[in-house]
Amino acid sequence: xxxxxxxxxxxxxxxxxxxxxxxxxxxxxxxxxxxxxxxxxxxxxxxxxxxxxxxxxxxxxxxxxxxxxxxxxxxxxxxxxxxxxxxxxxxxxxxxxxxxxxxxxxxxxxxxxxxxxxxxxxxxxxxxxxxxxxxxxxxxxxxxxxxxxxxxxxxxxxxxxxxxxxxxxxxxxxxxxxxxxxxxxxxxxxxxxxxxxxxxxxxxxxxxxxxx
Numbered sequence: 001x002x003x004x005x006x007x008x009x010x011x012x013x014x015x016x017x018x019x020x021x022x023x024x025x026x027x028x029x030x031x032x033x034x035x036x037x038x039x040x041x042x043x044x045x046x047x048x049x050x051x052x053x054x055x056x057x058x059x060x061x062x063x064x065x066x067x068x069x070x071x072x073x074x075x076x077x078x079x080x081x082x083x084x085x086x087x088x089x090x091x092x093x094x095x096x097x098x099x100x101x102x103x104x105x106x107x108x109x110x111x112x113x114x115x116x117x118x119x120x121x122x123x124x125x126x127x128x129x130x131x132x133x134x135x136x137x138x139x140x141x142x143x144x145x146x147x148x149x150x151x152x153x154x155x156x157x158x159x160x161x162x163x164x165x166x167x168x169x170x171x172x173x174x175x176x177x178x179x180x181x182x183x184x185x186x187x188x189x190x191x192x193x194x195x196x197x198x199x200x201x202x203x204x205x206x207x208x209x210x211x212x
Contacts, residue, residue: 032184032192032207039183039191040141044102044134047115047127054189057098061211062185063195066144068105069117070173074180074197081197082182083121085204094124096212102138103129104146108173142191146178186211 043053054062063082067075079101086094101118103109106129114127129135139146182195184207192211195204 032211034186035191035193038141038143039185039189041189042134042138042141044128044130044138045111047111047118047129049111052126052128054100054185057100058189059187060096060098061187061208062098062100062183062189063208064100064102064142064183064185065181066102066104066139066142066146066178068103068173068176068178069109069113070105071176071178078180078182078197079118079121079125081199081201082125085201085208086122086124088201088205089208093209093212097208099125101125101127102135102144103127104135104139104176104178105174106130106132106135142183144179144181144183146176149175149177184208184211 041053041055043051046052065075065078065082067078069075082099086097086099089097099122101114103114109127109129111127111129114129118125118127138144180196182199183191184193184195186192193207195207
């Protein structure tokens, strides 16, 4: 009888442990659920040369941001925030993550210009740009709203990060209003959630590592 009771006890204990494990696992997965009706594959010109598809990074977690190099505040702040996160990750984790910066300013940004801009934050970051129609298609896929604020160009003299020679005449560019979301995609290109500049680094790291 004692052995039967002990057997039932161990069985009950094992079931409890399995239940607790499943609850913990479920909570972790629930932190970044698969978001339906957003995202999809696309191809754009790369700052590293040639053209790339989102599916080229199918084995990696992708952090993707829509912005432009003439942005005076949120874009450089966001890239610096992501760079800070990447610097805190071990090298084996960084190799399984790709950061993509999609320029919404195809009038000003070129692949070469994007490469120079992103190299200030992390040389592994890839910039993407193309014709306006293709950028609009990608933005629509991800519901990444942006708007050109005016048709008149303005000076870029006072932006936080200048890539131009200080003695060269200042170029002019358009101003845009755009989403501040950092889109997080898993290795199957499924959107799993969003980060922002205000998202704590520790929280971002925990969420990213749960997808690796």
